[in-house]
Structure formats: C-alpha cells, structure tokens
Amino acid sequence: MRNPKPQTTNTKETPKTKLQTASWSRGALWGFGDWNFFGVCCLVFSVWRCEAADLTPAQTQFFENKIRPVLAEHCYQCHSTRAEKVRGGLLLDTREGVLKGGETGPAVVPSDPEKSLLIKAVRYTDPDLQMPPKDKKLSAHQIADLETWVKLGAPDPRIASAAQKAWKDSSKDHWAWQPLTRPVVPETKDAAWPKTPVDNFILAKLEEKNLKPNPPADQRTLIRRTTFDLLGLPPTTAEVDAFLNDESPDAFAKVVDRLLASPRYGERWGRHWLDVARYSDTKGQIRRQREDPNYPYAWTYRDYVIKSFNDDKPYNIFIIEQLAADKLPATKRNPTNLTALGFLTVGDRFMGMPNDIINDRIDVVTKGFLGLTVSCARCHDHKFDPIPTKDYYSLHGIFASTTEPAVETVVQKIENTPDYLDYYKQRNQLEDKKEQLEKEFRDLRRTRDREKLREVQRAIRQNAGAVARLEMTHAGAPMRAMRVQDSTRPHDSPVFIRGEAQNRGPVVPRRFLEILSPPNRPALTNGSGRLELAHALVNPANPLTPRVMINRLWQHHFGEGFVTTPDDLGTMSEPPSHPELLDYLASRFVAEGWRLKQIHRLILLSSVYQQSSANNPRYAQVDPNNRLLWRANIQRLEFEALRDSLLAIGGSLDERMYGRPVNLERNPDSTRRTIYGTVDRSDVLDVLLNFDFANPDMPSGKRYKTFVPQQALFLMNSPVVVEQAKRVVSLKAFEDCVNDTARIQFLYERIYQRPARADELHLGLEFVAQTPITEMSMPAADAALPRSGDRPRRPGAQQMPRFQKNRPAATQKRAPLTGWQEYAHALLQANEASFVN
C-alpha cells in the first residue's frame, strides 16, 4: 500500500541540507514497505527533517528518559534497522522511520495522538492492531508517556539513520572526491631499490609491513611481460636477442620506447578503452520489423580510439572529442574528428526508447570518465554516493538536447571514382525507395489494414538491410561518423519520479554533478551543454577524471588496480591500496599534459614493474592478494592477446590496421588482429563469451577471469589453434634446424621466448619419439555419435578453421598430426602460452 502524501511543512532548506529537494520528498513515497533488505539504504532521506538543534533540552530529556527506552525495549526487536526481519516495513529507531511509518501508514502524526497508529496500537483498542504483540501490552504510564510525546509534536533528537549519516559524511569525507594532491615522495629504508618515485611509494608500504619486494625478473621474462602488456603480442626472437645483447644501462628503456611507438600499442590499449566504451558493431534491442541491426560505421569509432592511443592524444582532448567533437573548431578542418562521437552512439538502442538510450549515455560517461554509478540515481537518489536524482536529470537534459542526424555524416573527401559513383547511385535508389515505402506505411496506418501494413513493414526492413549491406560492403561507400549534434531547441529535463517518464517532477537545469562542482555551479547553456560538460570533466579541479584513468592504467599493467572496481570509485568501492601513489601519478598526469605514454614509461621503468612473479609462502600469508605488490602478478592473456599471439607464433598475423570489421565466425581463416573482429552485442560469439570478453552492453573496465572447460576445448581442439601449430613446424627456420634438440629449442624460443631446460628437452624428445604413426581412427564409441550435418556445408569450407557453433568444418576429420605438430600444439596448450609472469 502506498503511504499517504506527507505533510511538507518542515521541508525548509537549511545550509546543512541543501542537497535536499522537493523531488526527494516525492521519492520518499516509493514503496518502502518492500525494502527490507535495502531499507537502510532507502531510508537515507526523508522530508520531515528536524534538526536536533531545534529541540529544547527539556524535549530531548523527555525523549531520552521516557520514550527511547520504551521503543528500544519493546519495539526495536521487530522495528529497527538492526531487526533480523523488519515487520510491516516499519522502523522506529529513527525519526524518519516513525513519521514515515510502515505498510499501513505513518506511525505517528505529530501533535495528533488520535490519528497516530502507534498510539492506537499500544492502547490495544483495535483487536487487529495491538502492539507489542502477544498480550505484552505496555503499562498505563508508558502509554501515557507516548501520548504526551505525540501531543508535544513527537520531538525526536535522532536526526538520522546510520545510513543517512554515512551518506552525509561520505559527501564530505570519501577519499575519491577530495581534491587531488601531490603527495611527498616518501623516504625508504632501502635506498637502492627505488628506480622511480613510484617505487618509493610501493616500498614504503612494503616496509611498513616488513616485506621486501621480489628480486628483478630475468630479462627474457621482462621483455615478454612488457611486450604482451603494451602490444598484446609476444616479442620476436630477434627482439629478445637484441635486448639480451644490449649492455647499455638504458637497454630496457629503449625496449619500452620502441613498444610505445609501435602501432600495435594502440590496438592493445585501444581495446581496453573499447571495453569501457561498451563497443559493439550492432544495435542490440531494436524493432526488428523496421530496422537493420547493424551499425555499419561503428568501426570508425574503433579506429579513432586506436589512432588516439597511438598518437598519445592528451586524455583531456580525448574526452572532449568523444563528448563534443562536433562543437570543436578543429573539427571543421578535420571532420574525421566526428568519429570520436561514436563513444556516445555505439550503445544499445533499447527498442528506440529515448530515455533508455539517454541512460546508457549517462552511464558510459559517468562510469567511464568518473568512476561514478550515476545511473543508479535514475529512479531514486543514489543509495550510497551523494548523487541526487536531480543531478541525474541535469545530465539527462544534456543528452535529451542531443540528437543524431538521420544519415551518418560523411567524413572523408569524396572523389568521383567509378566505385563511388556506383555506390552513390545505389544509395540514392534505396533512399528513394525508403521514402516511398514510408509514405505508403503512413497512408496505410489510417486504413488499419494489418496484413498490408506488415507487408510494407517487411519491405521497409528489407530496404534498411539493403542500405546497411551497401554501406558495409561497397568499395565506394565513403567513411562516415556516428555523430551527434545539438538539437535545435535544447531544453532542461524534469525529474522523472521513480524514473517514470510520465511522472514529472520539477525541471532541473542542465548542470554538472554537485559533488564535483564549486558552489553555485552554472547552468550549461551552450547548445545541449555537452562541450561544457566535457570541460567540467577535464577541469583540473575535478579529481576523479585523472584518478579513474590512472587506476585503469595501473590495473592493466599489474592485473589489479589501486581500486579494484575501476568503474566505481564511490563509497561502496574498497579503499585504494596506495592512495598516495594514485594521487601522485594522477597529479603528474594532469600537470604533464594528460599524456598516457609518459605515465606508462614512468611505471614500466620502475622496479615494482620489473620484479619477478615468484611466490613467497610467508608473504602470501600476510598479503594473499598481493595488494602491496611484493611480487609481480601472473596474468592470464585475454582472448585477443591469446589469439593474436597464436597467429604471431604461427607466422600468420595480418598486420593491416583499421577498416571494416571482420566477422570471425564467417571468416574463421582471417588472421587480422582480434580487435578488428565484429562485436555483435545481441549474439556475442561463444568463443568470446567463454573467454570472459567484456560485456558490450555496459562499461566494463575489468573482465572476469574464469577457467571454464570450453576454454580448454578451444585450445585442445579448435583448428584455429591446431593450424597455427602446424604452421610453426612448417616454417623454414624450423625445417632448417639440424637436429631434434635444435627443433625443440626453436619452438621454445618462438612460443615462450626462452630456451628449453634439460628436463623440458627430455620430455619433448621422448614425446616426439613415441608418437605413433596413426591413421585417422576414431574409437568405435565415437563413431556411433551423430555427425553434424543439419546444415549444408558451404563449398570450400571444410579446410577452414572455424570459431563457432554451426560449423560443420570443425568436426570434419582432418589429416592426423605428425609428432612435431602434436608437440607444438601441446606447447601452445600449456599454461606458459596463456600466462605472462
């Protein structure tokens, strides 16, 4: 049951409660009775705020002596935030709880005992409402005291529930929104270990706990670790040798600089950002009767990201472009800048529901750049962080004032090549047809001829599909940007009470978040306000933007960030492991021009990055999760790095950059880097799902790490893997090896970037020698199993390695492997090929 509308006479704003708004009082109506578990969180705000200071000492004394003891002794067991199960949704341990009441309404109407359910209950006059229950009626004077208390207006010094207090405090005290500082680099006892200031911060913490960092990793481990880290690929044998033979003191720095300058860097680190940007080449939820599911030009955003990382574009510019490239003067000169706006537009389309699309954009902007879960404030004030619903709708206004042109903007210079002219003709034909069909549809709607309507709808859908196909495949189709633009009439949004669009509260100006703004924050009035929003995000006074990015960077280098929840630095996140170092790096990041490569360099040249990953059982007791970094973490390769490295080892990696995505399911023989594979959010490839690919429906700054058997099956059985094993032993360098020992050494160098040890050599020699000369013979039990074949095999498909379901080819028998092929395949399956230590 809904509670009656509260009286709002006490909602006078005081400086202390200036966050409070009328919308909250409406929000407080939302079915609290159901929020047993979250009750504490939801009771955060209430309208009947009456500060303790308002009470006279006598009132306080009366409450403390007469009322609180009765409530505590007879009521709290079932009606407090500490109750094991809150009965009737009623909480009596806060003033708010008493006044708001439970499922049957307010427990107390101040000054009116006759209307107060609490009084009625304790009087035992109503057989259906008797409290405390089970004939534990209060004494007559206890009842009289309660009546007096209500008559007095129920003075109550308990101003806030615990959660409310926490919320209020958090708005002031939570570390993440404190100004950025530049902490002093700490002194350490061991002066020799630190190579950079980063090390001082790390070592100081270790020394506090009497821990010592590991010794440095050997050079082979180090170059392998760094190359995978920066490029997502293994180093070549030549690169390893060059490093080993370079005796200059800056040998490693040279490696780092070489890697940072490699175009492969953007393909690796750009993918990390695409996880945050919930990148997909498809629209997700759409009206399939009318729309085509593809984004033919999402890839232009992906390419923008790769290029930005390779160019070391300052992060503040990167942010501004992704939010408001259309409003920058530079874009006039260089329209490809518009592709940056894909950050906003590559999200799900939610059946065209505008408020869901806006929510997605608020979500990606605030989680991505600020590490704040602002989208939680869509229906109610954020339960943990100081983000009122009004702030959400301030951002809502910005994105509600942002539109997309009907046709994506061409961002390349058009030349009248025959390809282009052909494309142009076809596209125009399709556009004409679209117009004609839509007119037909409009006319038919009046007649309500359902059959005919469906038919036209189908034609519209087919036409949309034809447009998408043309854009995705035609050689003459020019590059386009999934841009946005300001609407012609930018406007503020009202608060949607409980998130319901039809339930409108007060209109709120377009503004940045209160918690990150100076007092009297200005309204954003330049068009939609996107550009101003972007400037607020990168304002040096906003500490979250650099902290969030530095945390992401650290996480990818070390396997875990300072804060373990990269998209949420709010009060629910665990405190950072090294807050001073986080601030040190973040402040340098800002001061030195927001350039990532400098920070990479600083981190990689530190001792902490270069230490070995060896375990230490004693330390593992003290710090089991290695939060203090006494060792390097062993890291599992993500799917992209795993597949790309298999291709590199097999010598088949196609290094072409950029361009339209490749559907890895339909083109399993493609050897493009995995970042160029199509991401379909409505049907993510199983192989990606199995390997913990980032969810393309939400910002995912951190991937899960699972070890399901399907991962093993991929490495054991997939032609994608086995064919690379076959390739590596058909390389000329392998064939040139003089003997079996040399062959094994070659494979170890190629796959693990190190020589085989004696025991490993022995294992390999034995294995190859014992390989039976087999014919392809499946066990009888297997032969009885049904073969695939419910789909016709595509001509020429049988030799193609395939990734995914529905692939007859993968289950076709293939020529048995030779001993060397099997051996190379075993090396690719072993842990060492999937982990970096």
Add this chain to the structure above:
Amino acid sequence: MNAYDKHKQEPTARLADYFLTRRQFLNRAGMGFGALGLAALFGEGVFLNDAPAAQAAADSMLPRTPHFPAKAKHVVHIFAQGAPSHVDTWDPKPSLTKYDGKAISGADGVAMASPFKFSKHGQCGIEVSEVFPKLGEMVDDLCVVRSCYTDIPAHEVATVFMNTGSSRLARPSLGSWVLYGLGSENQNLPGYISLRPGGPPPGGSANWQSAFLPGTYQGVSINTKVTAVDQLIENIRNPYIPLKEQRRQLDLVHQLNELHAQNLQKDADLEARLQSYEMAFKMQTEATDAFNIAKEPAAVRDAYGRTSQGNQLLIARRLIERGVRFVQVWAGGWDHHQDIEDRLPERAKEIDQPLAAFIADLKQRNLFDETLVIWGGEFGRKPVKDRNGNDNPGRDHNAKAFTTLLAGGGVKGGTVYGATDEFGAAAIVDKVHIHDLHATMLALLGFDHKKLTYRYNGRDFRLTDVAGSVVKGIMA
C-alpha cells in the same frame, strides 16, 4: 571401457622415471586446488560433516553431504526472464475485471483486466490461467508462491539479483553455491550447466558466475540454438587425433605445466586452468552423449514438444539423470509492456507442454522427489495498463509482487503460498523476498543458509548476505 579409462590404467612408465606420473600429479594438484576452496569450508568450521571431509578436500567436485538430510539433490531452475505478469498467469484478480479501465488506489493508472480466463484445476483446486492448460493439469504437484517480491524493477539488475542475491556486486550465483556445498555426482561433466536458446541473457555471465568462489563452481553456459550435438559445445571433438593420442598429448601438457608451476610455486589460477583441461577432456565423451537428445525415443521427444524449450528441458533431464547438480534453463521473453493479450500466450505456450512433460518424465523416472524444479521471473508486473501500450496494452514492471512456482524434492505440492493485495499490486500476506526464496531453496537441499559460507577478503559471505528466512510453508 572408453579410451580414456583404459588409458588411465597404463602409467606412462618411462616418463615416470623422471617425473611424477600423471595420476600422482593430478592428485597433488587436486589436493592443492581443493584445499583452496575447502580450507575456507572446513577451516572456518562452518561446514561440518566429518566423514567426507578428508575425501572432499582431495577433490572439490566430489559429492558432499549437506548440513542436514534433505530430499532434493538436484535443481532445475527455469528462468522466465523478462518478468511474467503474475495476474495473467498464476494470481487471478477478479477485482481487476470489476474495475477494468478505472483508476485504482495504490497504483498509478487504470486497472487492466486480465484478458485470460482462470479456472480451478486438480484436487487442490488452484486457479490457473488458460494460458497454461498442461501445467494446470500438474497443479497438484506445484507450490504456487504468490507473494514474491524483489528490490529493483529493472531487468538486468533483477535478473542478476535473482541468480546471485546481489544487485550490484559480483557475487556467486545460486548454482555455484549449490555446487560448492554439494559437489557433483558426475566428475565427467560440469556440475552446473546453464542452457540458453541463443545469445546471453541480460547480465550475461554474471548470472552463472562463481565470483570469489573457485572458478570450477562457475556455471557452463551452453547455447542450445544449435541442435547438432557436436556443435552444441564448440570444439567438443578433435578433428585431428584420436582420444587416446590426445590423452598422451594432454599428459605432456600437464607435465609441462608442472615444470612451469614449480618455478612459480603454487598459483590458484594455474591450477584452476589445469583442472579445466581434465574436465574438458572428459566432457568430450560424456557431454556428447548427455546432450544427444536424438537418443531419446520418439514418444519422449514428442511429449516434450521438439521445440527449443522442449529440447532444453529434455537436455536438462538427461543432465540431471547423469548426476549434474544444477541446471538452469533460460526461457525468457516475458517483458510484455504492450500486446500482452497476443504475446503472453505465445511465451506461455513455449513452456507449458515442455514443462508439464518434464515433470511427468521426472516422476516416471523417480527423479521428481530428488529434484527441485523452479519456474519464475525476476519480478512481476503492474495491475494497471502500461501507458506506453496505447491500443494494445500491456503491463509495466513491478518489483512488489510476482509468482514463483516450485515443485519436486521437499516441496509441498498443490499449495498456494502467500497472497498479493486485491489487485495484485503488492505482496501483502506471507511475503517472500528473493533472499527468503534463496534461503528456502538451500534448506530444501539440506543447508542452513546462514552456515553455507565462504571466507573472502576477511569476511564470511553467504548467498543470502545478511538477510533471508526459510519459508516453512513451502516445504512438505
């Protein structure tokens, strides 16, 4: 005896002179790995059942006894994702018909009568909507919990909440907890399998994640859109070499891993990956058989309906039969904001006959009493017209009331538990929160939900967090 079993009896003699045998090695690795998960289990003294302790510590997937004896040993959770309208299916509200089109108190908007007729079924006389004719016939086996409620009426959050008891933070799923508590009765198949007819559901792998529980307790998600057995699980067979030869190759992989791990000393991830290889190897023979519904007699296949959901439930039965602990069957599409009159019956039809056939089949095989069957969504729907529905109305989200069906092991069949208000807007009598539902499911499997805990980051976590009460009225 298959190639693998045969091979197990042939120690790799020559290599053994230099290295641990595979068996020794696996035992060791298993011990190390098991100890990780079970240290918390036993070390904290929260999971005490003396006898199997030592044995269980050797392999974290071996079957274990719960806190107290219980009938249910397996779970099949049919997830009607999208939030089915309870007032159109299992919770009849004549008042909605009476006030159809009129504003009603306690809800924003005008009442919308259910377009479907309800009638009494079975001995118990429970009213069931006409959209479930076959399930109606089984109603004496069902416990209809009409008073469920949840926290947040948004699909993804609520879906993950239903599966993990947590709406925000990564927490282990119900199936992972069950597997952690009970182990599996089949060491050659994953103990927790999630079947989905296509792409991932909202929330994706968060729905079957093991979170901080060891990775081996994670659900294995399988796309059943594919029908050919050897394509159902991708890469389930090796097209190049026979199993026996692959066994030899895998032994080499394990030995290489052992040498690799020696340098790094114990690492949980490395060992988890090793175990996944053994499971994968065994799945190659076992899973192709388990998933091969073509082996079922035609009559059985017809009974299930030869449809997507029919096939999923038939696979579920074959998995349960083989000792798989927890099977989740995704049967979604219930988000009917509009066109409820046309679209809801379509969804109902998809599951009605298959689920009825599934229950009948379990009974026939004496599996019904040891299997807990659950059907339900992540929340319910409002009694009023969704304002976006216009001419073809539907209903909006409602976290305050929905119906969940339970059946099988330990469940009191032919019962209605709890009630919503006059219009079905909110549960009011004997309310059952998701945490209560979870606590009850665990109780049906023999666990005290407060004691099935796992220590992580210095805190003992449990499925029900700090809440949950067992709903005794559901239990037989």
